[in-house]
Amino acid sequence: MPDNYKNNFKSVLVKKIARNSNTYKIGNIGSKIYFRKSSKSFKLWLDFLFYQLKEACKKRKLVVWTNIYTPSELLYALDLMPIYPELISGVLASVGLASYFIETAESKFYTTDLCSFYRIATGLTLKDWFPKPDLIISSSQLCDGSTKFFHNISKYYNCGHYLIDTPYYNNLSSQKYIISQLKEIAHKIAEITGKQLDNKRLNYAFDLSNQTREYIIKISKLRENIPSPLSGWDAMAYILYMFFSSLGTERGWEFYRTLYQEIKEKVDQGIGAIKEERHRILWLHQIRPYYQNEIMQNLRENRAVISFEEVSYVYWSVLDPQRPWESLAQKITSNFGIGPIERRIKTVYDLVKRYKIDGVIHFSQRGCRQSCGGAYIIKDFLQKKGVPMLIMDGDGADYRNYSKGQTRTRIEAFLEMLS
Amino acid sequence: MIVAGLDIGSLTIKVVIFEENEIKGFTIIPTGTDVNKLTKDCLEQTLRRTGNNFRDLQAIVATGYGRINVPFANKSITEITCHALGASWINSDTRTVIDIGGQDSKVISVDQDGRVIDFVMNDKCAAGTGRFLEVMAQALGVKTEELGKESLKSKKKISISSMCTVFAESEVISLIAEGYAKEDIIRGLHEAISNRICSMANRLRLENSVTLTGGVAKNMGMVHALKKRLKVKVYVPEEPQIVGALGAAIAARKIVYSG
Numbered sequence: 001m002p003d004n005y006k007n008n009f010k011s012v013l014v015k016k017i018a019r020n021s022n023t024y025k026i027g028n029i030g031s032k033i034y035f036r037k038s039s040k041s042f043k044l045w046l047d048f049l050f051y052q053l054k055e056a057c058k059k060r061k062l063v064v065w066t067n068i069y070t071p072s073e074l075l076y077a078l079d080l081m082p083i084y085p086e087l088i089s090g091v092l093a094s095v096g097l098a099s100y101f102i103e104t105a106e107s108k109f110y111t112t113d114l115c116s117f118y119r120i121a122t123g124l125t126l127k128d129w130f131p132k133p134d135l136i137i138s139s140s141q142l143c144d145g146s147t148k149f150f151h152n153i154s155k156y157y158n159c160g161h162y163l164i165d166t167p168y169y170n171n172l173s174s175q176k177y178i179i180s181q182l183k184e185i186a187h188k189i190a191e192i193t194g195k196q197l198d199n200k201r202l203n204y205a206f207d208l209s210n211q212t213r214e215y216i217i218k219i220s221k222l223r224e225n226i227p228s229p230l231s232g233w234d235a236m237a238y239i240l241y242m243f244f245s246s247l248g249t250e251r252g253w254e255f256y257r258t259l260y261q262e263i264k265e266k267v268d269q270g271i272g273a274i275k276e277e278r279h280r281i282l283w284l285h286q287i288r289p290y291y292q293n294e295i296m297q298n299l300r301e302n303r304a305v306i307s308f309e310e311v312s313y314v315y316w317s318v319l320d321p322q323r324p325w326e327s328l329a330q331k332i333t334s335n336f337g338i339g340p341i342e343r344r345i346k347t348v349y350d351l352v353k354r355y356k357i358d359g360v361i362h363f364s365q366r367g368c369r370q371s372c373g374g375a376y377i378i379k380d381f382l383q384k385k386g387v388p389m390l391i392m393d394g395d396g397a398d399y400r401n402y403s404k405g406q407t408r409t410r411i412e413a414f415l416e417m418l419s
Numbered sequence: 420m421i422v423a424g425l426d427i428g429s430l431t432i433k434v435v436i437f438e439e440n441e442i443k444g445f446t447i448i449p450t451g452t453d454v455n456k457l458t459k460d461c462l463e464q465t466l467r468r469t470g471n472n473f474r475d476l477q478a479i480v481a482t483g484y485g486r487i488n489v490p491f492a493n494k495s496i497t498e499i500t501c502h503a504l505g506a507s508w509i510n511s512d513t514r515t516v517i518d519i520g521g522q523d524s525k526v527i528s529v530d531q532d533g534r535v536i537d538f539v540m541n542d543k544c545a546a547g548t549g550r551f552l553e554v555m556a557q558a559l560g561v562k563t564e565e566l567g568k569e570s571l572k573s574k575k576k577i578s579i580s581s582m583c584t585v586f587a588e589s590e591v592i593s594l595i596a597e598g599y600a601k602e603d604i605i606r607g608l609h610e611a612i613s614n615r616i617c618s619m620a621n622r623l624r625l626e627n628s629v630t631l632t633g634g635v636a637k638n639m640g641m642v643h644a645l646k647k648r649l650k651v652k653v654y655v656p657e658e659p660q661i662v663g664a665l666g667a668a669i670a671a672r673k674i675v676y677s678g
Binding site for chain 1: 484487496497498499500534535536537538540622
């Protein structure tokens with residue numbers, strides 16, 4: 001059979017499998033067997049991941065591709081089925097499948113300097129295997145690659161793209177601007193589905209989000225404990241997936257309730273994430289490398305634990321279902337990653353004090369301007385306060401940009417400095 | 420009290436035997452594929468020179484990129500910490516150490532006790548390191564150890580635009596073909612590296628005095644280019660290439676003293 005026929009056949013077959021809800025049903029069962037010794041919370045995440053993909057295939061609700069800082073409560077209140085390409089990219093990187101999609105994107109002129117998460121997500125789209133979106137709702141914060149990425153995807157799939165444009169400053173006029181955009185989105189969704197926003201569903205999503213938020217705050221409090229009961233390495237993996245995508249759902253609430261119990265048990269028994277904790281690290285930037293790497297091992301061997309990470313900080317207030325648009329707008333604008341760098345510095349320094357941090361590591365993701373741009377300014381501030389900081393260049397999803405020896409040397413030298 | 424420091428680098432292996440508070444002997448050999456055997460050989464050579472046995476050594480510390488798999492070392496410590504210790508021992512006034520090694524360059528801020536306060540390293544590629552100069556030397560038909568002397572003859576400033584080792588080599592070959600003098604090209608290369616090092620150094624608080632370490636510090640042309648650019652006092656030890664191994668030996672001494 002000629003090669004192009006074989007490739008087409010393979011492509012059609014993979015698409016059929018990837019767009020069949022049973023694939024994810026079977027995948028869920030398989031993953032639970034494979035990870036049978038993992039924690040209950042980890043298995044709840046697996047359930048959530050496969051559930052979302054399964055439901056996206058079933059098309060019982062509008063499938064919406066979205067990004068990590070679009071408030072998920074809005075999407076669940078509107079009875080949509082969100083899919084998070086950025087998060088899926090992280091999962092693909094962790095199972096060693098990223099390079100295939102990266103190469104696909106790069107072969108279609110996407111630069112190697114673009115954040116690897118968008119290169120993977122673009123490759124995924126170009127392969128056209130995944131449950132495709134009926135529409136896209138994204139916010140312009142924080143990731144500067146996201147707006148153009150989603151714009152491209154909307155052209156590819158010929159679907160609507162609703163962008164929540166977030167201004168730089170957190171003030172009344174920004175709030176009003178965002179509120180008007182959120183209302184417009186709700187109105188458009190109502191036009192498409194023929195159903196108005198269901199207030200009961202909105203109240204429920206908000207209520208679940210608020211209760212989940214309580215658990216996240218409680219977990220954050222437990223993490224102040226010495227030794228650290230939860231490593232940021234795990235907090236920035238499956239837990240982060242839930243943080244961005246599950247607020248407003250019953251599964252999200254159950255996940256965090258379970259996680260809280262697991263962490264509380266560790267604290268009650270005095271169990272630390274690593275043995276003989278000597279250095280408490282605060283990790284900056286939203287992500288860490290997800291492919292096979294030795295960073296966790298490098299840290300652990302030198303008795304260092306990521307006690308907390310800036311991405312897990314709960315920066316928003318309780319959502320008020322009586323004032324839904326104001327609440328959601330507040331959730332968006334109170335993100336300390338938006339606006340002047342002083343906002344981020346203040347939060348970072350508060351976390352340093354709160355978690356009794358010995359040293360800060362800023363993971364400078366290649367192609368990420370919004371996070372890396374301010375890294376030296378943060379370092380300058382922290383150094384004046386006597387807090388050492390390592391700025392470590394790296395890549396969260398493209399292992400080709402990972403240099404084992406160089407990374408190890410930087411981490412070890414930094415930890416030797418702390419000693 | 421006799422200890423040994425091993426610096427297993429990308430181009431060379433260095434061993435320093437340290438007794439009480441002085442360097443008793445040292446050896447530098449090129450590295451190869453069997454790094455473990457070569458390290459052992461280098462250590463044995465040095466011990467023969469100093470008239471000691473392996474059993475005499477109370478502690479051994481390994482540093483450099485090959486530090487992880489040395490079975491007979493008590494501890495491995497990064498070259499950042501070791502260069503800081505070694506440079507401070509040689510020159511107690513030093514507050515900044517600039518190390519340009521085989522594939523690595525780093526700028527280290529140190530305190531009066533040789534402790535690292537902060538550091539910056541080159542990102543991913545080996546542009547502006549010993550490997551870079553080796554490739555250029557070969558392209559120019561000059562021995563690496565003669566690059567310095569040649570560059571000091573230069574009368575004309577040339578700007579080398581590529582920093583990638585591979586592209587810079589092509590640029591150098593083009594310049595040779597266009598009839599530019601070798602000494603001017605070499606000086607241009609040194610200035611390009613010096614600019615790169617200085618950008619790194621400016622990310623830290625560059626303080627007097629600066630000590631240059633690593634094999635590239637033996638290149639007087641490179642030293643000249645750095646002195647001109649940095650505008651601070653620059654000190655080059657007699658044997659800059661062994662500073663990492665020396666620092667490792669000092670770290671080994673600390674292990675012995677702390678029991």
